[in-house]
Amino acid sequence: MRTLTLTPNYFALDQSLDRFFTLVLAAALPHSGATPDALVVAEERQEIAAARGGDDDAFRRIVQRYQSTIATQMQRFSRDPTVVEELVHDVFVEAFVSLNAFRHRSPFEHWLRKIAVRVGYRLWKTQARDRQRRDALLSEPTLQAALQTPCQTASDANDRLHMVLEMMSHRDRLVLTLLYWDDCTVAEAAELAGWTQTMVKVQAHRARKKLKRLLEEINIEETNHDA
Template sequence: MSAACRSGSQQDWPEINVSPLEWATWLFAHALPGTWASVDQPRPARALASTATGEIASGSASGEIDLSKIESGLVARAKLGDADAFRDLVELHQQAIGQQMWRFSRQKEEWETLVHDVFVEAFLSLPRYRSEAPLVHWLRKIAVRVGYRFWKQKQQARSRQTEPLNDLADGRASATEPLDQQEQADRLHAVLAQLSPRDRLVITLLYLDERSTIEVAELTGMSRTLVKVQAFRARAKLKRLLAEESPT
């Protein structure tokens, strides 16, 4: 699957309204593959959503654009099965979700599938969205569930694999084979992959996404106290893993 975005080619999206289940099934099979912008080379979100053109034009004339109002309108239409409205919601939030799912997998095809799964699950769950929090917060909760489920499934499907991580254990790169930033990130990702899915989730949200314990609790459904305890235990496990890989 290509990560390049097809720049708004209308034939890639259905032009008629269908039931949510039919739309989501079609979406997963046809519309989503290959439509996500690269994390490294982000494409600006299509803020001028086609189904909200009138509202944006009106706002532009007065010098004010209420994006939250526009988003609410798109959500309402998407709940009724409007495929164009849901497409516009995807366009507005795909970059944020794409970046978040990059934390869960650095394999391009896996990453694309994870992003697809988030929006398919969001579409199927949209009737239960009550607009009590911004849509992006709701999408991030779905993203955490999808990513956590992916880690658990992957852990069950593979045998534990380790690789030498001496440089990370020492806290520095080899003088003879310096690691660039990408290599360091990949190695860190490999270390985290040895943790349990739950430990890995907490460490990723706290230290890679730099979220507060309150935010992690909200995203995961844990209590704040449990987040702190989980983080303490996860750090201890991570330290032990690094020590096991360090030279004797």
């Protein structure tokens, strides 16, 4: 009878076969051979499916998993913690509403971060539009002299404008907000406020005069105080 000689190559072959069967078993029993990342992906798929079906707890777990990541990303759009918190909230609201549009073609985190970029960019656009509207009001010829005092910056003028607006009546603030902040036409402002167009024009004229008077009074008080 021929004796089988166990050479190093034989042991190498034996180890390869052992590895092969290990991989086969891992494929047959996914949980036994799955990596942690694969487990997270599988769990995430289940949570997404459950959230689509109305499971609030499943979506809450998704939020908890990515909240820190999204918060870090939104800090690039604002340094104000309150604003960042609102942005993070908006990102997950949009994600929840759009959840059925996610097709698993890319990692869920990438999809979520794209939403975050849109939300952050929208904030910047809104802030830029608000600055333009404030500048439009600040550039009113009847208000420029009242707003400008020696050594006053544009930021100071803007702060002063907001302070004075808070001193005005609701009707005055409403008409100025609609025409300058919301960039409405007279017709649009009339429809939103429930007024006639003539009333909007009259109220806006009175509001601008009142705003100018209040600003002048504040300037006089500050001048007397400094003297």
